[in-house]
Structure formats: structure tokens, C-alpha cells
Amino acid sequence: MPYQKGDGKSVVIALGGNALGNTPQEQLDLVKNTAKHIVDMVGEGTNVVVSHGNGPQVGMINNAFAYASAHDGKTPEMPFPEAGAMSQGYIGYQLSQAILNDLKDRGIMRSTACIVTQTVVDPDDPAFQNPTKPVGAFLSEEEAKAKAAETGWTFKEDAGRGWRQVVASPKPVRIVEFDAVKDLMDDGYIVVSTGGGGVPVFEEDGQYTGVPAVIDKDRSSAKLAADFGADMLVILTAVEKVCINFGKPDQAEISTMTVAEAEEYIAQGQFAPGSMLPKVEACIEFVQAHPEGKALITSLECAAAGLEGKTGTVITA
Ligand SMILES: Nc1ncnc2c1ncn2[C@@H]1O[C@H](COP(=O)(O)OP(=O)(O)O)[C@@H](O)[C@H]1O
Numbered sequence: 156m157p158y159q160k161g162d163g164k165s166v167v168i169a170l171g172g173n174a175l176g177n178t179p180q181e182q183l184d185l186v187k188n189t190a191k192h193i194v195d196m197v198g199e200g201t202n203v204v205v206s207h208g209n210g211p212q213v214g215m216i217n218n219a220f221a222y223a224s225a226h227d228g229k230t231p232e233m234p235f236p237e238a239g240a241m242s243q244g245y246i247g248y249q250l251s252q253a254i255l256n257d258l259k260d261r262g263i264m265r266s267t268a269c270i271v272t273q274t275v276v277d278p279d280d281p282a283f284q285n286p287t288k289p290v291g292a293f294l295s296e297e298e299a300k301a302k303a304a305e306t307g308w309t310f311k312e313d314a315g316r317g318w319r320q321v322v323a324s325p326k327p328v329r330i331v332e333f334d335a336v337k338d339l340m341d342d343g344y345i346v347v348s349t350g351g352g353g354v355p356v357f358e359e360d361g362q363y364t365g366v367p368a369v370i371d372k373d374r375s376s377a378k379l380a381a382d383f384g385a386d387m388l389v390i391l392t393a394v395e396k397v398c399i400n401f402g403k404p405d406q407a408e409i410s411t412m413t414v415a416e417a418e419e420y421i422a423q424g425q426f427a428p429g430s431m432l433p434k435v436e437a438c439i440e441f442v443q444a445h446p447e448g449k450a451l452i453t454s455l456e457c458a459a460a461g462l463e464g465k466t467g468t469v470i471t472a
């Protein structure tokens with residue numbers, strides 16, 4: 156049946172790791188809370204596409220199969236593209252279910268659809284020469300070095316939080332299933348898509364082939380939002396507002412930034428490369444591609460208030 160469509164804004168939401176946790180059980184508990192905040196927005200008439208990160212999950216799946224394969228000699232290894240698709244499936248399943256249950260609890264006549272999404276990337280993207288995307292669990296330096304020797308994988312220190320495997324993170328060029336996502340959104344569905352930025356694929360001679368890499372979900376969400384001409388790109392993370400002098404005694408919250416101001420802060424090194432910088436860059440990409448749109452960075456808890464313009468950091472062209 157055709158579900159009602161909201162009469163409000165169209166929004167692409169990118170969910171950060173704190174909305175999902177690091178393990179399946181943590182995730183199961185957390186997505187119920189995440190769903191509540193998404194349904195708060197839907198209840199206001201907002202039309203929503205939800206994308207999400209998958210760094211911990213895709214690494215966990217790939218690593219689990221590699222470990223089992225090495226130990227029982229029977230389990231196959233699971234390549235990164237397939238592990239990425241699996242992560243979209245199980246995160247999308249939990250998110251869709253939690254949103255659907257919350258919609259039913261509140262008697263809201265909307266439904267969900269979850270799409271395993273592919274994202275075209277450029278084979279010449281320099282990111283393939285320099286792996287930067289942390290995936291999987293945090294390890295100690297000793298554990299990381301042992302694992303690197305055992306597997307040949309690359310590990311790097313992640314922003315003072317421990318050591319993690321890193322893989323290439325090319326830029327998204329095109330969301331393959333864009334038309335399907337748009338049609339479902341136009342039909343009133345709350346669409347979960349482009350999880351983990353979409354499974355990266357090369358497009359050659361009209362054929363798609365998976366690539367072992369992980370795209371930044373904030374960048375893919377920005378691309379999706381720009382292609383939709385969405386009113387807003389909403390990046391939900393652990394902080395209510397972006398700050399200057401983050402973590403220092405003179406830390407100050409930013410409520411609004413133009414692209415020019417954001418670029419000035421970037422030049423000053425205000426945003427950490429592995430965390431806040433790609434979010435701000437994704438917001439810049441969105442508003443530059445779609446100047447009528449606004450980008451919002453805030454926390455999950457503040458999402459509904461942020462949409463109403465009451466909090467968060469808003470980036471405009
Ligand atoms: N200038 C800044 N302002 C606010 N937070 C910042 C800043 N620089 C770095 N951060 C950190 O970036 C984090 C968000 O990045 P990250 O944890 O990678 O996001 P995700 O929610 O997608 O997992 C924030 O929780 C904060 O700890």
C-alpha cells in the first residue's frame with residue numbers, strides 16, 4: 156500500500172558510530188534509541204533517508220572470516236566488498252526493524268525500506284595508494300603489529316584511541332541505486348541506504364565490480380543529499396556542536412559557518428583529520444553542490460532540535 160509521505164523537509168541523515176556501537180549486542184541496544192530520534196523527526200513530517208557508518212562492523216566481519224579460515228581451513232575468507240554488503244544488511248535490518256517498531260508504537264502510517272547500495276569510485280583515486288579508513292576493533296600497538304605480521308594488513312594509530320586496521324577510502328562518484336532510493340522516498344518510505352558509504356565498485360565497460368575499500372559515509376551521504384536536492388544533510392555524531400580549539404581550555408562552540416568560514420577553520424587545522432574534518436568537508440561538498448540546502452552537524456539526542464534550528468552547527472553556502 157502507498158504509505159503517507161511527510162509534508163515537511165527532505166533530509167539525509169548520516170549516523171555516526173555512537174548511534175550503532177561496536178558489537179552486535181551493543182548495536183541492538185543502541186539502535187532502539189537511534190530509531191526513537193529518527194522517528195521524532197519523521198513525526199514532524201520529515202522525509203528521511205538514513206545512512207550509517209560501518210567501520211567497526213565491516214572490519215569485524217572481514218576479520219572473523221579470516222580468523223576462522225586460518226584456524227579451521229574450511230571457512231572461506233570474506234572479501235571486503237562482500238563484508239561491506241553484509242554490514243549494510245545487518246545494520247540495515249536492525250535499524251529498519253527498530254524504526255518500524257517505533258513507528259507502529261506511535262501509530263505513524265509510514266514504513267521502512269532497506270537497500271544494499273553500491274557506490275562507484277574512480278580506479279585512479281589516489282586514496283588507493285594511501286589507506287586511511289580505520290576499520291574493525293581497536294588493538295594495542297603490540298596486538299596490531301602481531302596481526303600485521305600474520306595477515307599483511309596495514310594498521311595505524313587512530314587519534315590517540317588505539318591501533319586499527321586501515322583500508323583505502325576513495326571518494327564516492329555515483330550512488331548506483333540512487334533512482335530506487337529516490338522512488339522509495341517519494342513513495343513515503345523511510346529508506347535506509349548507502350550504509351558504510353555504499354559498497355565501493357568500479358564501473359568498467361558497463362559492468363560493476365566490488366573493490367576492497369571502505370568509503371566515508373559522510374561523503375556518500377553528502378553526494379546522496381546533493382543528488383536529491385535535499386533540504387538538509389544531517390550528520391549525527393557524539394558532539395552537539397562543532398568547536399574551535401576542541402579539547403582546549405578556550406574551546407568554543409560554532410553555531411553557524413559559511414563555506415568560506417569553514418575553509419578558514421580547516422586551514423587553521425581546527426578539525427581533526429580522522430574525525431571532524433571529513434564531516435565538515437562533506438557539509439561543504441553538499442552546500443556547494445546544492446546551495447539552497449543546509450548541512451547540520453549535531454548529536455543524535457539533539458537531532459530533532461537541530462532540525463528546528465535550535466542547536467547544532469549549521470553550514471551554509
Ligand atoms: N573541532 C572539533 N569539534 C568537535 N568535535 C571534534 C573536533 N575535532 C575532533 N572532534 C571529534 O570528532 C568526533 C566525531 O568524529 P568520529 O568519532 O570519527 O565520528 P562518527 O560519529 O562518525 O564515528 C567528535 O565526537 C569529537 O570527539
Ligand SMILES: NC(=O)OP(=O)(O)O
Binds near residue numbers: 289
Ligand atoms: N564507512 C564509514 O564511514 O564508517 P565509519 O563512520 O564507521 O568510519
